[in-house]
Amino acid sequence: MTSGNSHQRSPILRVYAALVFAFIYLPITVLILYSFNRDGVGGFPPRHFTLDWYRQLFSDAAIWESVVNSLIVAAASVALSLTLGLFAALALDRASFPGKALFRRLVLLPLILPGIITGLSLLMFAVFAAMQLSLLTVFLGHGTALISVATTELFAGLQKLDRAQEEASLDLGATPWQTFWRITLPNLKLSLIAAGLLIFTLSMDEIAVTFFLIGRDNTLPLEIWGRLRRGITPEINAISTLIFAVSVALIVIWYRLRARIGTQAQELLERP
């Protein structure tokens, strides 16, 4: 008898898995490689190594302006969706009210709905409320759509929380307010940081919702999008390489944090 299947050899499966990994990582590898290619984004093999495209990128004011816009939107979205997501997670965990199941589905809907639906419905709302399209509407879109991510992450964190501590605090005469600030919130610290990192990354990269809510000032992805229409240069490879590097760094930290919290990463993708 063998212990499960785990030690059986299967070379074909291994090769297949390696090929799938190659498929997943090949495009990004090519992208990074060609950001150092003097002769442009195409052709083979890349011949002349250069850092010119990065130099060009660092002196490109429009790109950095859009980076600042994206940073502002992302930071504000983190603040908004974490706050509301925390309330929503607490409500789902502890309160009962009519329509709770519906509320849960509604909050999580933007997670699974195509971005165009969320983007367009918010565009109609903005017009209805006579709001000018600007970074503010983009922030409303990101912040609202990403409450879904904050809620799933923080709800998972709440489930791991030791209720006895809160109970003890309340029994010993602390007000619910004190208990919230001194027990609940500190215990959720890691979940909050992890959720914040994820929301930040997703907001920095968001394009489908932003597409419909953007005003005069571009976010970074929309700035890149606009340039793609005008023809491509390795400068876009260079900025993409930087985006990739930053995203990977943030995601790896997020993953480590989640591992420390002890929740499974796949819970996030459990359906609404």
Next chain:
Amino acid sequence: MYSRAYKTIISIPPLLWVCLFLLLPYALMFAHSFWLVRDGFLVHQWNLQNYRALFTNPLYFQVFLRTARIAASVTLCSLLLGYPLAYYLSFHAGPRKELLYQLVIVPLWVSYLVRGYAWKTILGSDGVLNGFLQYLHITHEPVSFFLYSPFAVVLMLTHIYTPFVFLPIYASLEHIPRPLLEASQDLGADRRTTFLRVILPLSIPGLVAGATFAFVLSLGDFLAPLLVGGPSATMIANIVQSLFGAAYDWPLGAAISVCILLITVSLLFTTERLEKRWAFK
């Protein structure tokens, strides 16, 4: 243990926000779909004209069919790539399992645009793939049909959704109690039989969840056709996007959006029930 006031205070802000910024916008979209545009102005007159146009104009039906075909291809390809990968990681990866798992989920959160752009530089007529083929003397002139075709859209979306499909399948494979496999072997089943009769049926809920993600998200995609698809790969969401832009017919665009929304929600609802029925207890 929590007081009534506490419960009220935590419930009110998210409820209000969700009603104002999710429910109301969806309701507005629904309302728009029953209005119409006359002489370039939105008229708040309730009618079914938009839906009638959707069901009588064959153009919309054609584009919708193409969209469904592309989404189905993406789903199938992502499953063909994602399932074996999940199977390998769950049963054969040994000590490298954790590292490999992280390697699959990292691209999941990396910019859609960056990954789409990468394909554009690879598939273009003076792109990397054409350069490579000419370098090897397989072709002598640039091949132009890689980019700007439904094929390019399927390729790009498969690349993006394979990790999405992988995740729930991997989770369901990880939840299969290993003694079941031993039992199957002890009772004389070979590996193929064990896979077909034990592992596959138990992983169906994950498979369905993954397939739903890939299908639903591809169904509403409009960026991939713009980026790598070209006119021959116009999808239903591109029609919506142009109706909200240059073509200026918000009510018709809203009607199509409502259809996408309804299809998405009913698919989610159906597959959720299926998963529950097939779930391993």
